[in-house]
Each structure stands twice: as C-alpha cells, then as structure tokens.
Amino acid sequence: MKAPVLARRADVRDASRLLNLTLVGLGVLAVVFLALQPSRPGALLVFWFNLMQAIVLAQSLNLITGYTGYVDFGHVVFYGLGTYVAGIAIGQLGLAVPVPLWAFVGPLLIVVIAVLVGLPALRLRGAYFAIAMLSFNEATRLVVLNLPRDFAGGAFGIPAPEIYDPHAAFYAMVALLVAITVFTVWLAGSRFGVGLKAIRDDEGAAAVMGIGTTPYKLAAFGASAYFAAAAGAVDYWFVAHTSNELVFNTVVTVEMVAGVFLGGAGTVVGPVLGATILYLVRDFLWGRFPFLYLPMFGAVIAVVVLYVPRGIVGFVEDRVPALRAKIR
C-alpha cells in the first residue's frame, strides 16, 4: 500500500524541483533581459520601469496583506512618502547625499514612520486596520499638500531636474525588484514567514504558540513599507518630479490590491504574475479606453474575490496538485 504513495511523493518532489528550477531560470533571464534594456537604443524604458515598479509595489503589499493577513487600503502612503523623502532631501533641501544612497537609505525613515503608525494600527484587526490605513493615507496626503510650499512643494510638487538620470534609476529598480523577490523567497521558507502565516490564520492561536505577534507584525509592516517607499524614491529618481495628486492616489493601492489578489495572496509568484498581467492590460487600455481602466481593475478585484478567492496560483494548485508544493 505504501509504495505508490511514496512514488507519488517522489514524483511531486521531482515536479516541484523542476518547477523551482524553471522559475529561477525564468527569473534570471528576466533580470538579464531587463538589465540590458538601458543600453539598447530606442528601448521602451518607461514601459519596463513601470512594470517593475508595479511588481515591487504589489509584492510589498503582499508582505503585510498576503503573508500576515492585514489588508492595507492605504499602502500607497508609503510609496508617496518615499518620493517625498527623496524629493524634500534632494530637490528642496539640496542635501549633498549621493542619490543612489538616498534612494535606498532614505526609505528607512519611512520604516520608522511605519513602525510608529503600526504600533497603534496593527492592534486593530480586519476591517478596522484597512479603514484606518485608508484614512491615514488621505490624512497624510492632505497634510503634505498643506505643508509650506518651499518645503514640500504644495500642489505643484518638487521638481529636481539636476538628478534626472533615468538609466541609473532603471538599474536601481532592477536591483529593488531582485531584492524584494529574494526577500520574499527567503521569507516564504523562513521561521519568520511561518510565524506571519500563523498570525494570518489565527492570531490568538499564534500568540498562544509563543509567537511574539507584535514584533512579527511590525517587522512585516516595516519591510512592506520599506520596499514601497524605496519604489517611490527610485521613481523620484527616474522622473525627477513628485506630485501630491499622483503619489498618494488610492488608484495605486487599487492596482496593488488587484495584482496581489489576482495572482494569489501569500505566495511569491502570485503578485508577480498578477501585477504583470494587470500592467499589460492597463497598458493596452490606457491608450485606447482610458475611462475603462479603473472600473476594469475594480471588476478584476470583485470577480477574483467572488470566484477565485485564492487567485491564479491557488486556482492552478487546486487543479494540478503536483505543483502545490513549490509554486508559492
């Protein structure tokens, strides 16, 4: 009786090893392809940059929403703050910090903000957390908008033509994409990640099992905020401008949420897949039917929640059990 079971397990192990190798290979190819873009004449730099940014943002939301189970409707706030920290330091105060350093170190300031917000906010569960974050984003947007104009630029934003260097910023985004992917892969298999999933599945039980839920949640929230803020800072580098209207826009959160849930929340591959698909669709719709684009994202979210609540990854896993082990 046991032999077939073992054989099947071995099959599964082989299949998942093959799948892992394929995924890693595809990832390496994608990174090489992306890294070659700036040196190609006439390459669609903006296209690839925005695609990478969409993936980084979706994956950053996935850390707190997919793995930890805290749905965050104000996540764009960290992206916005990231652009503003870079903008105020470089464009407004003219600090003599190397831009690359600032793009990756500056977001640490946003982690501090995230921890300060997370301390009260992460005590809230479910809907209350989501709403509190939605309001936090709106409140932050208004506060930044009403800061003195020679400090935060007001409605006009902060232009910084002197740092404009899209090629360098492009490489920075490639690095950020690699960093968050490696981080998420590590997280998925780590003790930390298992702790987060335990919190997601039953926070009370996780606490009873000895998981320090508060530090775990704060760490996940901080990491999530760091990557979103770094995406913002690198975006500031790429376009050399920040605008209040765009960077705190809930539409960006809608895109992240749609990407995470379409691909599969709490998996490594899901948000990459979801964000890529939606980005391609958005790119297609944007030029032809701009008014369709936001309702379309909303409809994707609604359909996924109603019919495929575990996203594409969950859908595939349910039908091809051999893939179950390692597609996440």
Place this chain on the structure above:
Amino acid sequence: MSLQVVVNGLLIGGVYGIAALGLGLVWGVMSVVNVAHGDLLIFFAYMTWVLVAVQNLPPFVALVLLLPVGFVVGMLLYHLLVRHLVRRTEVELMSLVLFFGLSAMVYGFSSYQWGADLRSMPVPLPTFRLAELVIPGTRVAAFLIGAGLVVALQWFLRRTYWGKAIRAVAQSRDASRALGINPDRVSAVAFGISLAYAGVAGALIAMTSPLSPSLGVAFAGRSFAVVVLGGLGNPIGTLVAGLVLGLAESLSTLWMTFGLSPAVAFVLLIIVLIVRPTGLFKPLRTR
C-alpha cells in the same frame, strides 16, 4: 464668530450622521464592510445633480426619487455580490476587498462621467440671519431631513416586524432561520435600506456642497469614523457621532487650514479605535 462655527458644525454633522447610517446598518447586520459607501454617496449626489441641474426637477423631488432608486440599487448589489459572501467564513475581510473593487468601479465611472470640474446646483431656500449668525436654509433643511430619517430608522428597527427581523439576523443568522425568518431576504432589505439612505444622503450632500469624485474618499473616512464612534447600526448613536464629527471638523478650522478638515475624521477614528473600539453607543448586534 465661534458660535457660528458651532452652528455650522452641527448642521453639517446631521448630514454626516445620515451619510454614515447605511454603512453601519449592513456592517452591523451581516458583517459586510462596504468600503464603496463613500463613492456610492458621491455617485448618488451626482445623480441628484443630474436630476436638478440637467433635468430641472426641484431638489426635494430629486431627493424623494433617490430613496427608491437607492433601495433598488442596494437589493441588486446584495443579490449580485453580497449573497455569495455572507455564507463564507471571513465575510468581513472578503467583503472588504470585494467592495474595494466596487469602490474603484464607482469612482472610475463618476470621474469619467462628471469628473472634469466641480458641480453644484441652486437650491431655492432663503438664508436666515439671527443676530450675527448666518444660517443657510439648505443646511437647516438637510439637517432636519437627516435627523428625521435617523429617527424613522430607529422606529423601524424597534417597532416593525421587518425591523425586528433585521435585528434578529444581526444577532444570529442561524437562530433567526430557526424562527422562520429568511435571513437572505432580510439581509437584502437591510442592504436596500442602507443604499436608500445613501441615496438621500447623496442628495443632501449635493445640496450642501460642490461635488467632485474625490469627495468619495473623504466621505468614506468620515462615515467610518462616525459608524465606529456611534456603534455599528445604532441610528441615534450614529446621528450623535455625526454631530460630534461635524463639530470637531468645524472647530478645527479655527486653528488649521480648511483643506485639512477631512483629516479630522482620521484622527477621531484612530482615537476611538484605540480608546474605545466598541464605540460610545451599543451596536445593533448586542440588543
């Protein structure tokens, strides 16, 4: 001067109260968190604008028309979307994400259809002057309609068969089924009432302020603060909480810029959630 601020705050607070009422009702009855509530309010406000400024109907006719329109929209939403969720576990989180999607759809539609500039409409009501106070008649009418409908809902929930059935379903879907109540039908009616109230609230918003699609986020934030402060689905509590928020926003303009006033709702929400997450008044479910 400061008495004027208090009056302004209380009058607009009545609108905040009725705007939040529908949100609290469905949250209290079926754990469905309608994040799209703010955008739906603004959608109904635009419908009022269309009826009044384009179709030349009197504003109060438009208001009365929106009541059944809202009810039908609510029933439709329940049957199309919510019904599939309420039987699942994790209703609250899933409904949250689902309605976030709906919110994007409604907002996208409103900004495509009406987004280009601010829309406002004339309401033929006089402005009263009492000593130094200036009291716009539209605000008084909005306040009275809002407060009246809140009291009507309180009466409905306490005294009528359907109202009692809604409260029973809020306490336990299964137990109410055992007593011969069909929780699906009752929930659909509750959702219809929720959006009928949103329809009226939208009309009141259209009468009292210029419209832009981005008002939806501000009203979502306000409604959540009011609902949490007032206790889920408690009409009188919600009205009082609306007045508190209106007053707080109005007083805040004394020492900070007007543009920041939607942020007051966030501060209030955070304080309430941390200090007294159950709200000041009894939620619907505990009665």
